[in-house]
Amino acid sequence: MSSSLEKADDPTKLRRxxxxxxxRVEGHGKVTILLDEAGKVHQVRLHIVEFxxxxxxxxxxxxxxxxxxxxxLCGICPVSHHLCASKALDLxxxxxxxxxxxxxxxxxxxxxxxxxxxxxxxxxxxxxxLLFGFGSDLAKRNIVGVAAAFPELAKQGIxxxxxxxxxxxxxxxxxxxxxxxxxxxxxxxxxxxxxxxLLAPLPQVLExxxxxxxxxxxxHLSHRAEYDRFGTVPSSFLSLVGEGGKLDLYxxxxxxxxxxxxxxxxGVDPQDYRSQxxxxxxxxxxxxxxxxxxxxxxxxxxxxxxxxxxxxxxFIDTPLxxxxxxxxxxxxxxxxxxxxxAPLAYHWARIIELLHSAEVxxxxxxxxxxxxxxxxxxxxxxxxxxxxxxxxxxxxxxxxEVNDQDLVTECNLIVxxxxxxxxxxxxxxxxxxxxxxxxxPTEGLLNxxxxxxxxxxxxxxxxxxxxxxxxxxxxxxxxxxxxxERLVRDGESL
Amino acid sequence: xxxKRPLLLLAIGNPSRGDDALGPAFLxxxxxxxxGAIAAGELELLTxxxxxxxxxxxxxxxxxxxxxxxxxxxxxxRAAFTLERAEAxxxxxxxxxxxxxxxxxxxxxxxxxxxxxxxxxxxxGERFELGEGLSDAARVALSAALVAFxxxxxxxxxxGAGDGA
Numbered sequence: 001m002s003s004s005l006e007k008a009d010d011p012t013k014l015r016r017x018x019x020x021x022x023x024r025v026e027g028h029g030k031v032t033i034l035l036d037e038a039g040k041v042h043q044v045r046l047h048i049v050e051f052x053x054x055x056x057x058x059x060x061x062x063x064x065x066x067x068x069x070x071x072x073l074c075g076i077c078p079v080s081h082h083l084c085a086s087k088a089l090d091l092x093x094x095x096x097x098x099x100x101x102x103x104x105x106x107x108x109x110x111x112x113x114x115x116x117x118x119x120x121x122x123x124x125x126x127x128x129x130l131l132f133g134f135g136s137d138l139a140k141r142n143i144v145g146v147a148a149a150f151p152e153l154a155k156q157g158i159x160x161x162x163x164x165x166x167x168x169x170x171x172x173x174x175x176x177x178x179x180x181x182x183x184x185x186x187x188x189x190x191x192x193x194x195x196x197x198l199l200a201p202l203p204q205v206l207e208x209x210x211x212x213x214x215x216x217x218x219x220h221l222s223h224r225a226e227y228d229r230f231g232t233v234p235s236s237f238l239s240l241v242g243e244g245g246k247l248d249l250y251x252x253x254x255x256x257x258x259x260x261x262x263x264x265x266x267g268v269d270p271q272d273y274r275s276q277x278x279x280x281x282x283x284x285x286x287x288x289x290x291x292x293x294x295x296x297x298x299x300x301x302x303x304x305x306x307x308x309x310x311x312x313x314x315f316i317d318t319p320l321x322x323x324x325x326x327x328x329x330x331x332x333x334x335x336x337x338x339x340x341x342a343p344l345a346y347h348w349a350r351i352i353e354l355l356h357s358a359e360v361x362x363x364x365x366x367x368x369x370x371x372x373x374x375x376x377x378x379x380x381x382x383x384x385x386x387x388x389x390x391x392x393x394x395x396x397x398x399x400x401e402v403n404d405q406d407l408v409t410e411c412n413l414i415v416x417x418x419x420x421x422x423x424x425x426x427x428x429x430x431x432x433x434x435x436x437x438x439x440x441p442t443e444g445l446l447n448x449x450x451x452x453x454x455x456x457x458x459x460x461x462x463x464x465x466x467x468x469x470x471x472x473x474x475x476x477x478x479x480x481x482x483x484x485e486r487l488v489r490d491g492e493s494l
Numbered sequence: 495x496x497x498k499r500p501l502l503l504l505a506i507g508n509p510s511r512g513d514d515a516l517g518p519a520f521l522x523x524x525x526x527x528x529x530g531a532i533a534a535g536e537l538e539l540l541t542x543x544x545x546x547x548x549x550x551x552x553x554x555x556x557x558x559x560x561x562x563x564x565x566x567x568x569x570x571x572r573a574a575f576t577l578e579r580a581e582a583x584x585x586x587x588x589x590x591x592x593x594x595x596x597x598x599x600x601x602x603x604x605x606x607x608x609x610x611x612x613x614x615x616x617x618x619g620e621r622f623e624l625g626e627g628l629s630d631a632a633r634v635a636l637s638a639a640l641v642a643f644x645x646x647x648x649x650x651x652x653x654g655a656g657d658g659a
Binding site: 056078 | 508509510511541542543544546547548550551584592597600601604605606624625
């Protein structure tokens with residue numbers, strides 16, 4: 001299932017186009033495209049920097065510091081790291097089962113994070129492409145363009161994100177740098193007043209979420225021919241699945257399907273993830289390439305995230321999202337267990353999850369156990385623990401080994417974007433074949449590559465965005481490697 | 495007419511990425527040094543990893559806001575920090591996942607909200623690696639920036655800006 005455009009036969013004779021960095025994604029990544037004189041594409045690669053070093057950052061620290069420290073790996077999904085580390089370290093403190101209140105507070109925090117992250121991605125990062133067109137006027141193709149043309153939509157996006165952040169603030173203690181989850185449970189009770197504060201806006205939140213599902217479905221279906229084909233490559237899918245096969249973004253066991261929808265493995269305990277998932281490295285990328293061991297490194301790559309999750313599960317246990325999932329499947333007319341592989345369907349799946357998150361938040365807020373005061377559990381100490389959570393971008397794995405002095409001696413993180421590394425590479429190669437082959441690259445055409453990457457909502461790195469640290473350039477290099485032209489892009493022109 | 499919300503000091507940066515921590519570190523120093531102004535409701539502090547469009551909502555109803563961030567380059571190559579006015583403006587950050595102060599103000603304007611008087615306190619940083627602390631040069635720059643900010647804060651209060659500092 002992997003494609004040819006990973007390595008050109010003779011790169012020295014080819015022209016190189018660099019998109020650096022890929023915009024409207026988190027962190028720093030770049031795409032290199034090698035073309036011959038006729039514009040035929042010979043090699044396409046997505047390079048992602050800075051992932052190495054995360055594990056080293058954690059090793060040697062006391063385990064109880066870890067849930068707070070790992071939030072600093074990522075400015076976009078700190079809550080996912082916070083909760084995933086806590087889940088892994090629950091096992092180290094012997095809390096194999098949390099108190100009912102602790103689990104519900106954590107779930108509330110997690111679904112708040114899902115809601116705000118998905119809102120940011122759809123309304124502010126993806127909607128400019130979807131509403132105005134992939135090759136539309138660059139000056140308009142941004143959140144301000146959306147705010148000017150669709151002010152109500154832009155406000156909804158901001159308010160949905162704000163609501164998710166309020167959920168996080170109340171459960172984690174702070175909007176950022178929260179400390180709510182600790183090994184063994186949580187350290188903060190949710191009060192009745194806080195619950196009521198979150199309940200008040202929920203009807204509006206649910207209405208906006210339903211509207212977003214309709215919008216994304218309409219957008220996909222009105223561009224059906226292009227969206228179904230755009231960068232589409234078949235792959236396997238991996239995600240957690242909850243009890244009875246339901247969609248569960250906080251906890252469960254691992255399930256993988258092959259490209260035809262057949263189950264590859266199911267019910268795998270997170271502690272045994274290494275029995276199914278192996279990791280590979282390539283000389284040209286800092287990021288690891290995970291693969292399903294039984295399939296091998298060449299064809300064992302897979303996809304994670306919303307498209308994987310809503311197709312891997314058997315049902316969604318909230319009514320509005322389940323109805324939306326059924327409509328999604330009916331629209332694509334996939335057979336029993338069949339899979340949708342179009343990367344642009346990620347947007348639709350993501351918004352179904354946004355709606356599901358709002359429904360779960362509502363359910364939790366009406367559950368009296370949320371307000372309980374039994375916050376911590378413990379048991380016999382263990383030396384290691386694996387936590388797996390479905391973060392906004394996909395499956396997130398934290399694995400820690402802790403010594404008798406309470407220090408972390410080993411740490412392995414497989415973040416969502418790493419799982420999708422090969423998938424994103426395969427997708428942009430397909431987009432390059434479909435849109436770039438034989439054509440002179442323009443900003444509009446190159447944006448198609450970025451649109452494909454953004455569909456995965458990748459988190460390419462971490463939260464360093466000091467003033468002046470965000471170069472945005474497009475370089476054209478001749479076959480000898482000499483720079484022919486360098487364009488700096490701003491909000492209005494290239 | 496409702497009273498203006500307090501002056502907002504909005505610090506940006508990751509505390510575990512070397513000099514990217516300048517923003518949150520500055521905030522901590524201000525919190526200690528200007529506790530009285532905070533308690534009196536004249537000054538409000540907020541920190542985040544990076545600026546996003548929803549920060550526009552934090553700015554609504556304010557007379558004045560100061561963004562604080564680490565900076566790799568400053569207009570004056572010898573300066574340790576700069577404190578300059580910011581205006582709403584579309585810039586390259588609209589293509590990114592994180593926004594500049596000018597872009598947040600522009601988003602606010604696009605949403606029909608009046609923008610506050612805005613300043614950017616940019617403090618020079620040089621190392622941004624994960625797990626590093628502040629560099630020596632950044633510590634010196636931070637202290638100098640704190641002195642300048644405190645003077646400016648006094649000036650705003652003495653000028654009788656009233657609510658919203």
